[in-house]
Amino acid sequence: MADLPTVTDAEMQTSLQYAQPYSVVILRTGPNYDSPEASAIIWEHGRRNFALRAAGALAVVLPVIDDTDVCGVGVFDRDVETTTTLMDDDPGVAAGVFTFTVHPARGFPGDALPPEAL
Template sequence: MTRFTDEQMQAAMTQTREYTVVLLEAGPQHDTDGARAIIWEHGRRNFELRADGILNIVCPIADDSPLCGVGIFSGTPDEIRRVMDEDPGVRAGVFTYQLHPARSFPGDSLLA
């Protein structure tokens, strides 16, 4: 394991940026007729947000919990709240969400 000194850690911490973590949960309309089509459009919007550099990491959750996905967005919670309020799944009640301010290192990514 690579070791870091306190000085290296302090220097690296100055490079962090603010992000917003979104926890997407099943809403009251999640299991209704027509929800699949709305979820498809939600996914299309995620592709657009990724292409525009707003949604950095998106992780659909594939278990039986109410949690449907986790996203890491560039922007403040207030900015991302406006983005999420326009999501077709949120607008239709298929999803609800929670916002959490966070910090991370620019350039972090999932390994291929």
């Protein structure tokens, strides 16, 4: 990408000044990921993610579609403690289908996924 725009130190410092806190969840396969009940539990996990998104708690949901043990990444508009509580109540986590870690993160003004294509 040779034609990247120039970003000044002042622009970077301004963005850093306005960075907002988020929590990032890394979702991984759990001990019951291959159980006979896992498919139905994963469906309910997805339904809950849609509800968390609609409630404004889960800003970005990114299912991972490769062959690793990482199942997804979520960006929560909540602190680490609240996000951990939300994840502990997830049906997939409660059933041992998933495990997770939560990490504090920052987002910068203007960050967003590209507009959706319909």
